[in-house]
Amino acid sequence: xxxxxxxxxxxxxxxxxxxxxxxxxxxxxxxxxxxxxxxxxxxxxxxxxxxxxxxxxxxxxxxxxxxxxxxxxxxxxxxxxxxxxxxxxxxxxxxxxxxxxxxxxxxxxxxxxxxxxxxxxxxxxxxxxxxxxxxxxxxxxxxxxxxxxxxxxxxxxxxxxxxxxxxxxxxxxxxxxxxxxxxxxxxxxxxxxxxxxxxxxxxxxxxxxxxxxxxxxxxxxxxxxxxxxxxxxxxxxxxxxxxxxxxxxxxxxxxxxxxxxxxxxxxxxxxxxxxxxxxxxxxxxxxxxxxxxxxxxxxxxxxxxxxxxxxxxx
Numbered sequence: 001x002x003x004x005x006x007x008x009x010x011x012x013x014x015x016x017x018x019x020x021x022x023x024x025x026x027x028x029x030x031x032x033x034x035x036x037x038x039x040x041x042x043x044x045x046x047x048x049x050x051x052x053x054x055x056x057x058x059x060x061x062x063x064x065x066x067x068x069x070x071x072x073x074x075x076x077x078x079x080x081x082x083x084x085x086x087x088x089x090x091x092x093x094x095x096x097x098x099x100x101x102x103x104x105x106x107x108x109x110x111x112x113x114x115x116x117x118x119x120x121x122x123x124x125x126x127x128x129x130x131x132x133x134x135x136x137x138x139x140x141x142x143x144x145x146x147x148x149x150x151x152x153x154x155x156x157x158x159x160x161x162x163x164x165x166x167x168x169x170x171x172x173x174x175x176x177x178x179x180x181x182x183x184x185x186x187x188x189x190x191x192x193x194x195x196x197x198x199x200x201x202x203x204x205x206x207x208x209x210x211x212x213x214x215x216x217x218x219x220x221x222x223x224x225x226x227x228x229x230x231x232x233x234x235x236x237x238x239x240x241x242x243x244x245x246x247x248x249x250x251x252x253x254x255x256x257x258x259x260x261x262x263x264x265x266x267x268x269x270x271x272x273x274x275x276x277x278x279x280x281x282x283x284x285x286x287x288x289x290x291x292x293x294x295x296x297x298x299x300x301x302x303x304x305x306x307x308x309x310x311x312x313x314x
Contacts, residue, residue, distance in 0.1 A: 015034075017033050025141075055142060063077070072109040115157060117132060124154060126238070135163060184275075190282060249309070
């Protein structure tokens with residue numbers, strides 16, 4: 001449509017919306033948008049703004065409420081869980097993680113708390129049906145460089161609210177470990193190790209028994225279903241059958257290392273795997289680092305772990 005001056009009254013274009021949360025993001029997060037512009041008597045204005053792919057920002061769903069803690073910032077939405085309650089949990093998680101993993105990380109969490117599971121899926125740019133059982137996920141927001149990712153802990157409100165106070169603390173501490181270990185985690189780090197250390201840190205000093213921490217695995221073992229290998233990465237796929245057992249098996253593997261060699265050796269082993277570099281088969285690399293750090297190979301470690309799994313039968 002042409003305006004009085006012969007030019008168009010409406011235009012469309014694309015733009016990149018960049019946002020940086022002060023104190024949490026070193027680089028801006030990038031959200032691609034499509035803009036519809038309308039010209040009026042006082043100039044051009046944005047008539048409509050639409051996402052053109054990728055994860056949605058939280059504010060696309062409504063007015064954002066913020067709760068600041070000593071070690072965190074929780075962003076929530078009206079109608080959803082109270083961000084202040086989650087800030088209390090996050091403030092306990094950060095010092096617990098720092099006590100084990102050291103202070104080289106930022107020592108703070110940015111948490112996004114949508115009001116619905118559907119919003120949670122859109123924050124992930126994923127089908128929420130596949131993530132229904134996940135209480136929280138740590139993800140790098142789009143656009144920031146790989147070496148300084150903009151980490152967000154995204155909380156699935158239905159699953160999270162269904163947990164006990166203890167369960168919420170474990171989940172939040174678990175996600176804080178992923179943020180704290182980002183610099184030590186590589187594409188070749190096995191998920192049984194990265195998820196296992198996160199769960200082990202979350203349950204550390206909880207006083208819970210292995211059967212309490214790994215109930216699904218204990219039931220499998222009692223029924224004669226004993227795994228013969230550590231979990232593969234595909235076992236952690238959202239919605240995968242046996243995903244609860246994969247997490248429990250991973251916790252038990254890291255519990256074995258920490259109990260047999262000490263917590264610091266578990267931390268050192270994790271960092272050594274990340275520092276090992278690409279170029280060889282993952283199992284060969286893990287085997288080499290196990291020998292260097294703990295004095296036994298992957299096959300022997302798997303044998304010790306399998307014996308620990310069998311003990312869950314009582």
